[in-house]
Amino acid sequence: MRKRTRGGLWALILTLAVGLASVRTLDAADNNPVWRTGISYERLSRTITWDGGAGQSKLKADLITAREAIELKPGLAFELMAGLSLSNFNGLAFANLPISLDYEAGAAKGLLLGAGVRARLLTFGNFEIEGVGRFVYSLGFKTTWPLQGFAVPGNATGRPAWLEGSGGARLSYGSSGRFVPYAVVQASFFSGSFAMDEIMGDLTGHEAKKLKSKNLLEVTLGADFRVAERLTLRAEAGILPYAGAVDGVASAGFLYRF
């Protein structure tokens, strides 16, 4: 899992590098990139599995992010995100520790980093089809919980981390220019880990959970609403279906154009 986490970090760094390189190149050629900055809130719920699918629970996360987007030329935009994640893994069971633990501690705080890209593929009339992609990496802060009621003092220390990636197509309708509704259909990938260490007297245990998601597809409806010349509000709601059930995601935020 650590390898995957590192892989996510490298992917982020690579995307940043490519993005910044592009900025320089195009800046020199066009000298007219558009910068936007904003804040968004996202609430997601994903069904996660662990122990090879034997265990299942929900990850409910609240993501508060600051965004910096650059439109290098009309139809090509990159976005970077950084913020705070509150990831609730309630229901996750650490049954391989000497004393089994059921995680019911609610949201774990973490640092959030992410990047996104949007590129126009096709325009017909007022409709536009774009390719979109995004990944978000959440690195939870290490948290320690006391284990109470035992004959000797003990505690458990855990740290979650997860990576979500998605990519697909966005169909938007922009006749008015002020209100742009859109639909996104994209493949969705999730991988996570939750490492837990248990110490009680001279009894120690370590368990690292590999977390996967049952959701492979995400369908989102949203709209950009330009409330002022430089200010755009964005709201989205989506579903992540999987066999027998459906999870959801919703977000809202604004972007200010410089």
Added chain:
Amino acid sequence: MRYFQKKTARLFLAVPLLVLLGLVTHDFSQQRKEPQSKRPSRRPAQALRVEKPRRAGLSVRTTDRILVRFRQGISQDHAQGILQSGQFGMIRRIPRIGVYRVQTPPNMTLRDTLILLRQNPAVEYAGPDYRTRLCAVPNDTYFAEYQYNLRNRGGVLDISPEIQPTMTAGADIKATPAWDVTKGDASVVIAFLDTGVDMSHPELVNKVVSAGRDFVNGDLDATDDNSHGTWVAGIAAAETNNSQGIAGVAWNCKVLPVKVADAEGNGYYDALIEGLIWAADNGAKVISISLGGDADDPALKDACKYAFDKKVVVVAAAGNDGVSVLYPAAYDDYVIAVAATDYNDEHASFSNPGPQVDVAAPGVWILGPVPQWYAGPGELPYIFGSGTSAAAPHVAGLAALLVSVKPWLTPKQVMNVIRYTADDVNKAQHAGKDDEIGYGRINMERALVPYKLAR
């Protein structure tokens, strides 16, 4: 010179063996002579009050009923039409959540019916209508009334007209919630190093993995000719939930009889040493020893280490003379030493104290099986008895359950889980670990049920 060395070595060996002879006798004589462990009243079967079984022993999967939910947009009429056309019987709708309960059509298996339903695009979900049951409470005849050690609901323990102690509710090892996590794995074998086991006893006939080994008579038949070994084995691993007799701590774990004491309950260290090694070599994951001696002996310690190194959890009784912890229980690094508590979670006066005591378990008036010949004609083959001999198999049973669900744990980890999850029931007098009950009376619930990591 060599002759003298050999002679000296023999003398050194002979001394502890002689000491053991006396001590083991003492441990067993408690069963018969001492007030706290005298033979219980023997009642004819019809005189025993019996609580009716709480539940039938049916598998959760034993069902011919199915729960079906249709996709959104499928009308009630359409759904019922699909079910009726499939000749499903007993259609019942649970309206709030739009689920139908149906019975499999005649001549169709549950599996085929589920496949058929799941192929229908209108069906969102189809699965067995699983059976429910009460929390794991065994239906064994004497469980509710006499096995306070496993679940103590208070009241009077009605052993005989003369013996009717009042019990404290909750003074037990919290077995029932733990059984919801595991009832043990049949691959986990507990070896009982004792007087043998009555392998034809209804509580044990299906539990013994082999005729075992008799190190007293030097053969491969560890049949009990005393009763003590049968009683001890039954406490840990009696056939459970079979609507008769008693419940064992480890329902599904198996029994390996190893006879290391004779018909009078006497034995030597050499048999115990050989028994430890043989049990460890022959599949035991847990060894329960309800006997011991006063002498520290390096060979006995080595045998305990041998078992420990082979990933076997060794549990031993602390002893019943109220003085110091017997060996092998006193080998702290390799053996978990068990003291005895009673129906009020109080330290049993006979239970040996010492810094080596790790935990305690109920050991006063514990009901267990004995051979029919021992109980006598017309008597039920069970007795109430007392001693750390009864406490140790409770801990051995818990160790077997832990090994069942977490086979990757080392013996040291299993021992520590048992120690650290114990209830410090005498903390008013001795907070923390003490010489009487060690870390406390074992708590199966805390050892096996996951701890909720709350904010």
